[in-house]
Amino acid sequence: MRAIGKGSLASLLAVGLHFTRIILLAAFIGLSIAMVVVPLVSLFMSAFGAGDIGVDAGDYIEISHHFVTFSVMLFVANRLLEILKTLRFGSPFVGENADRFRGVGYALLIGEGAKVAFGFLTLFIDSSASINTSIITWLAIIAVFVLAEVFREGARMKEEQDLTV
Secondary structure, eight states: OOSSSTTTTHHHHHHHHHHHHHHHHEEEEEEEEHHHHHHHHHHHHTTTOOOOHHHHHHHHHHHHHHHHHHHHHHHHHHHHHHHHHHHHHTTTHHHHHHHHHHHHHHHHHHHHHHHHHHHHHHHHHTTTOOOOOOHHHHHHHHHHHHHHHHHHHHHHHHHHHHOOO
């Protein structure tokens, strides 16, 4: 199977990422609604004396954590689709792809930073939510930034080669 062009591995990956993006978008919309509705329902239930629906601060932190996670995943899927588009057309070493990889790195960094922040919040609120991170994730984030620089250098070299007669 070819790596680039129509009917290539990049095209197959793009199809899979399109389906993934649809699922992520649905989850993102659902979590966006939950971020607004859950506190309001809890507030109205307690205000009208209808009882408590059993949603505490720990549950809301968990919903917020999932919201941030799906936001990051949706952003990364969109950037990967843009990178795959350039690969399918046979020109992956462009400056824009280096910027896209750097954006993916920053998004992952924000997501992991938020995970650490949510983990600290669960320490102060008596919560059973389990939010943890690993060294492998941090190494992967560093690898994405390295890959961004590789693509930046590849784009520079390709541009230099195109100018050579």
